[in-house]
Amino acid sequence: MSEARTLVFEIFRYNPQDPDTAPHIQRFEMREEPHLTLYLALNYIRENLDPSLQFDFACRSAVCGSCAMIVNGRPVLACRTRTADLANTIRLQPLPVFELIGDLSVDTGRWFRGMAEKVEAWIHSNEPFDPSAPEERMEDELARTIYESERCIECGCCVAGCGVALTRDDFVGPAGLNRIARFMLDPRDQREDAEWFEVVSSDEGVFGCIGLMACQDVCPKELPLLEVHAYLRRKMLLSKAPDLLKNISARRKESAPKTPS
Amino acid sequence: MDAILNTDVLVIGGGLAGERCAIEAANAGQDVIIASLIPPRRSHSCAAQGGMQAALGNCAMGDGDNPNVHFLDTVRGSDWGADQEVVRMFVDEAPAAVRELAYFGVPWTRVTAGTQTHFIKGRKVELTESEENAGLLMQRDFGGTAKWRTCYAAAGTGHAALYAIDGEVVRLGITVRDRVEALSLIHDQGRCHGAVVRCLRTGKIGVIIAKATVIATGGHGRIYGKYTTNATINEGTGTAMALATGVVPLGNMEAVQFHPTGLWPSGILVTEGCRGDGGYLLNRKLQRFMVDLEPEKQELASRDVVSRHMMTQIREGLGVDGPFGTHLWLDIRHLGREHVHTKLREVYEICQDFLGLDPADELIPVRPTQHYSMGGVRVNKDGQAYGMSGLFAAGEAACWDMHGFNRLGGNSLAETIVAGRIVGARAAQFAGGKTDGPDPALVEHSVREQQEVIADWLARSGNGPTVYEIRDRLAETMMGKVGIFRNGEELEEAVTDIYDLIQACDTAVLRSKVPGMNPELAFALRLPGMLRLALVTAQGALARTESRGAHSRTDYAARDDARWLKRTLARWPHGATAPVFDYEPVGLLDLPPAGRGYGKSSIIEMSEELADYNETVSEEQQRHGRLDSDSPFGANLRAGEWRKATGEVS
Numbered sequence: 075m076s077e078a079r080t081l082v083f084e085i086f087r088y089n090p091q092d093p094d095t096a097p098h099i100q101r102f103e104m105r106e107e108p109h110l111t112l113y114l115a116l117n118y119i120r121e122n123l124d125p126s127l128q129f130d131f132a133c134r135s136a137v138c139g140s141c142a143m144i145v146n147g148r149p150v151l152a153c154r155t156r157t158a159d160l161a162n163t164i165r166l167q168p169l170p171v172f173e174l175i176g177d178l179s180v181d182t183g184r185w186f187r188g189m190a191e192k193v194e195a196w197i198h199s200n201e202p203f204d205p206s207a208p209e210e211r212m213e214d215e216l217a218r219t220i221y222e223s224e225r226c227i228e229c230g231c232c233v234a235g236c237g238v239a240l241t242r243d244d245f246v247g248p249a250g251l252n253r254i255a256r257f258m259l260d261p262r263d264q265r266e267d268a269e270w271f272e273v274v275s276s277d278e279g280v281f282g283c284i285g286l287m288a289c290q291d292v293c294p295k296e297l298p299l300l301e302v303h304a305y306l307r308r309k310m311l312l313s314k315a316p317d318l319l320k321n322i323s324a325r326r327k328e329s330a331p332k333t334p335s
Numbered sequence: 336m337d338a339i340l341n342t343d344v345l346v347i348g349g350g351l352a353g354e355r356c357a358i359e360a361a362n363a364g365q366d367v368i369i370a371s372l373i374p375p376r377r378s379h380s381c382a383a384q385g386g387m388q389a390a391l392g393n394c395a396m397g398d399g400d401n402p403n404v405h406f407l408d409t410v411r412g413s414d415w416g417a418d419q420e421v422v423r424m425f426v427d428e429a430p431a432a433v434r435e436l437a438y439f440g441v442p443w444t445r446v447t448a449g450t451q452t453h454f455i456k457g458r459k460v461e462l463t464e465s466e467e468n469a470g471l472l473m474q475r476d477f478g479g480t481a482k483w484r485t486c487y488a489a490a491g492t493g494h495a496a497l498y499a500i501d502g503e504v505v506r507l508g509i510t511v512r513d514r515v516e517a518l519s520l521i522h523d524q525g526r527c528h529g530a531v532v533r534c535l536r537t538g539k540i541g542v543i544i545a546k547a548t549v550i551a552t553g554g555h556g557r558i559y560g561k562y563t564t565n566a567t568i569n570e571g572t573g574t575a576m577a578l579a580t581g582v583v584p585l586g587n588m589e590a591v592q593f594h595p596t597g598l599w600p601s602g603i604l605v606t607e608g609c610r611g612d613g614g615y616l617l618n619r620k621l622q623r624f625m626v627d628l629e630p631e632k633q634e635l636a637s638r639d640v641v642s643r644h645m646m647t648q649i650r651e652g653l654g655v656d657g658p659f660g661t662h663l664w665l666d667i668r669h670l671g672r673e674h675v676h677t678k679l680r681e682v683y684e685i686c687q688d689f690l691g692l693d694p695a696d697e698l699i700p701v702r703p704t705q706h707y708s709m710g711g712v713r714v715n716k717d718g719q720a721y722g723m724s725g726l727f728a729a730g731e732a733a734c735w736d737m738h739g740f741n742r743l744g745g746n747s748l749a750e751t752i753v754a755g756r757i758v759g760a761r762a763a764q765f766a767g768g769k770t771d772g773p774d775p776a777l778v779e780h781s782v783r784e785q786q787e788v789i790a791d792w793l794a795r796s797g798n799g800p801t802v803y804e805i806r807d808r809l810a811e812t813m814m815g816k817v818g819i820f821r822n823g824e825e826l827e828e829a830v831t832d833i834y835d836l837i838q839a840c841d842t843a844v845l846r847s848k849v850p851g852m853n854p855e856l857a858f859a860l861r862l863p864g865m866l867r868l869a870l871v872t873a874q875g876a877l878a879r880t881e882s883r884g885a886h887s888r889t890d891y892a893a894r895d896d897a898r899w900l901k902r903t904l905a906r907w908p909h910g911a912t913a914p915v916f917d918y919e920p921v922g923l924l925d926l927p928p929a930g931r932g933y934g935k936s937s938i939i940e941m942s943e944e945l946a947d948y949n950e951t952v953s954e955e956q957q958r959h960g961r962l963d964s965d966s967p968f969g970a971n972l973r974a975g976e977w978r979k980a981t982g983e984v985s
């Protein structure tokens with residue numbers, strides 16, 4: 075193996091709780107080791123070089139969505155970013171759009187809760203749960219399609235990469251649009267397409283998007299966000315033609331066979 | 336965060352157990368606050384990939400399954416350490432709990448009619464699913480079960496379940512305080528009134544006063560440092576808070592599960608689903624050692640059994656030497672690229688992201704790693720803590736105790752939602768009947784205590800060790816001496832080591848005193864509790880001179896039902912420098928102790944008659960602090976029901 079590199083980290087620092095500090099960039103150096111990830115590197119820096127450094131990790135396995143940050147200009151999950159894939163100088167910044175908590179730590183939690191409230195990200199069902207009844211049936215293929223869009227881990231990379239989200243607070247963001255599509259696809263959700271119209275087809279929704287595609291490029295879960303947007307636009311345009319809409323939504327509901335009673 | 340909040344039910348922890356509790360309590364009309372270190376959806380529950388056990392019996396290999404078979408598997412899996420009444424409650428309610436998740440929107444994988452190819456014990460097998468069950472929830476195979484019983488949502492069961500449950504929390508408008516850490520319980524040694532909390536945005540101290548408080552803070556795997564599959568936040572603060580009351584005991588802390596396949600060296604979990612789907616374990620010579628060692632269950636014997644065989648391979652020099660130490664291989668190449676890249680996509684991604692390899696072509700380096708904490712806050716069947724009214728616990732933080740000395744894969748996710756439903760209802764019931772609040776002086780005193788602890792950390796100076804050094808030394812002790820194989824000599828060393836570390840912690844110094852949440856201070860506040868959890872684990876393991884489930888003593892290889900059909904209870908009296916140990920009967924024995932049917936089975940039989948044992952259980956447990964439950968003791972057991980099970984563990 076070739077000689078270990080010395081990595082230079084340039085890290086955005088700012089602690090809003092400390093009146094004596096101002097935003098600045100701090101430099102750290104460390105030796106690279108095999109399989110080094112930004113999770114390991116940042117902990118090394120905190121434990122050996124500057125214990126006040128703030129950042130967020132939980133699962134450290136790319137499933138919880140805690141650790142997104144801007145690495146050399148691009149939003150990524152830090153825990154699964156290997157330094158071997160980066161140049162010697164690594165510049166780390168907090169995600170934009172979200173409120174800064176300190177250094178690399180931002181408040182994605184509140185943002186996503188707000189989004190969930192806005193798009194009412196839950197199954198809207200008119201029937202109560204019956205604990206003694208067998209589950210409603212669903213084709214596995216449909217379950218898999220729903221699961222595909224359910225895979226979003228709310229890391230915020232797409233939101234941070236989206237020019238519209240950056241300038242408009244009320245835009246639900248690519249992750250929000252994906253969430254809407256996830257519930258539209260789900261026959262258990264009894265919302266009619268027309269009910270979606272308000273949130274989806276305003277500027278807060280899919281028509282706010284200007285199709286720059288940055289979101290799909292940066293999504294660590296490789297969600298097909300552009301397909302999602304296209305799906306929503308199509309749906310919303312169709313919902314202008316009420317009869318057509320009725321047919322489609324009826325068909326959508328038929329596609330999930332009901333449990334024979 | 337505001338200085339003082341009031342609520343009916345405070346749920347500490349926003350994982351599956353906490354949120355499911357909160358939903359139940361809110362539905363019962365109670366005002367609920369969830370406090371969580373991180374946004375709920377990031378809780379460790381989201382990392383569970385494998386699935387959730389519920390005896391639905393929808394698929395061909397699950398045919399004939401029912402809660403009785405699930406009961407047998409769970410009690411056997413626990414090596415008879417479980418409370419059988421709780422197991423019964425669990426297996427009876429799991430099907431409804433899993434179906435409720437479908438109602439909340441989990442995209443469970445479904446039965447597809449027709450013939451599909453599976454790998455079973457390394458062989459390609461064609462299985463035909465019936466037309467009749469098409470579209471119902473599908474199950475997969477998990478270790479230690481007689482039937483395919485584990486419901487799953489592709490490779491992201493925990494994620495899908497947590498998002499669905501959190502959606503319900505949002506729908507109900509339940510208040511969630513994220514980035515809020517509970518530091519201590521407000522209590523007067525007999526009644527709990529909420530918690531002192533610290534805001535992880537600002538570092539400010541506050542209190543949440545509640546009529547009922549639920550600890551749902553998850554496992555404490557991080558007492559094993561980096562040798563765990565658990566998230567970095569699984570530091571056991573909730574469990575340690577209960578211990579710090581001086582009156583609430585922790586149950587069976589020595590019962591620690593190791594997962595056979597932690598990715599080496601990062602410790603990230605590679606799901607059991609790999610072996611369930613037919614993956615192999617290989618040694619340095621690329622031999623499938625499990626075939627000879629466990630001819631029946633092979634790679635799918637229960638976790639403790641597989642982990643021990645793996646450690647034996649490593650001890651016998653059959654491990655693979657890598658740059659970070661010795662490991663073994665997991666092989667899923669024969670499942671085919673399509674299967675690996677779709678059905679096991681999360682595994683594929685983990686291998687890509689953290690090691691840069693494709694498991695469809697290459698072997699995966701794995702090693703047994705700390706995975707699950709069977710021990711925790713000891714509670715009765717309602718989730719009510721021993722010795723403290725108004726305090727409840729649920730999920731991995733609790734010792735309810737349906738897992739005994741070994742929990743089956745897929746049983747803990749299911750536990751979180753079943754327990755959430757039951758404990759949430761009981762906590763709401765408790766809160767509903769109370770109008771009293773705490774004495775303001777008590778609240779003030781509790782806050783002052785925490786402020787003094789913080790002030791003490793900030794006042795220290797000099798050249799003491801860092802908190803991180805102590806954490807790393809603890810990890811080496813725990814993995815090296817309180818690991819998969821244990822013996823008296825090493826356990827004694829471990830106890831001594833940990834006492835040394837407790838002393839070292841008293842002299843540890845912070846390098847950073849910045850205002851705000853100060854990450855080093857935040858960790859320093861958790862460290863003494865972690866050390867205490869480690870100590871009761873090591874000392875409990877030393878005292879237990881037998882081998883049961885995951886607790887495996889090389890110097891006491893037999894399971895000793897004559898002396899150890901007991902649950903360890905560890906308390907740490909207020910102001911004491913050492914814990915106190917007591918023992919209670921495990922619970923009513925409905926299924927009589929016997930061999931598990933896999934793993935080694937050298938058993939010293941009980942000397943007592945079953946009936947005599949059962950006679951004493953209720954009174955003995957009460958004597959150790961068990962509070963009265965909603966339904967009478969034993970009322971949910973449905974004694975003898977398991978005889979109707981037809982499926983048998985092979």
Ligand SMILES: Cc1cc2nc3c(=O)[nH]c(=O)nc-3n(C[C@H](O)[C@H](O)[C@H](O)COP(=O)(O)OP(=O)(O)OC[C@H]3O[C@@H](n4cnc5c(N)ncnc54)[C@H](O)[C@@H]3O)c2cc1C
Pocket residue numbers: 347348349350351352353370371372373374375378379380381382383384385386387388492493515516517518551552553554564565566568569572573604706707729730731732744745746747748749751
């Ligand atoms: C990698 C992995 C895979 C797994 N796979 C499976 C599987 O396939 N099937 C299965 O059955 N089980 C599985 N398990 C086990 C299962 O996931 C856990 O037992 C279960 O999710 C625990 O849920 P919980 O709600 O009790 O705790 P968690 O989900 O860990 O939640 C704990 C919560 O407590 C909060 N918290 C902690 N301390 C504090 C504090 N002091 N103050 C405030 N909040 C606090 C945290 O923020 C978090 O919200 C797996 C475990 C791991 C580690």
Ligand code: SF4
Pocket residue numbers: 232235236237238239247248282283284285286287288289290299
């Ligand atoms: S395509 Fe739309 S949502 Fe995606 S980044 Fe561009 S503007 Fe944002």
Ligand code: SF4
Pocket residue numbers: 225226227228229230231232233248249252292293294295296297
């Ligand atoms: S859509 Fe992708 S990038 Fe956006 S929040 Fe979800 S996982 Fe992250």
Ligand code: FES
Pocket residue numbers: 130131132133134135136137138139140141142151152153154
């Ligand atoms: S720490 Fe969970 S996604 Fe990175």
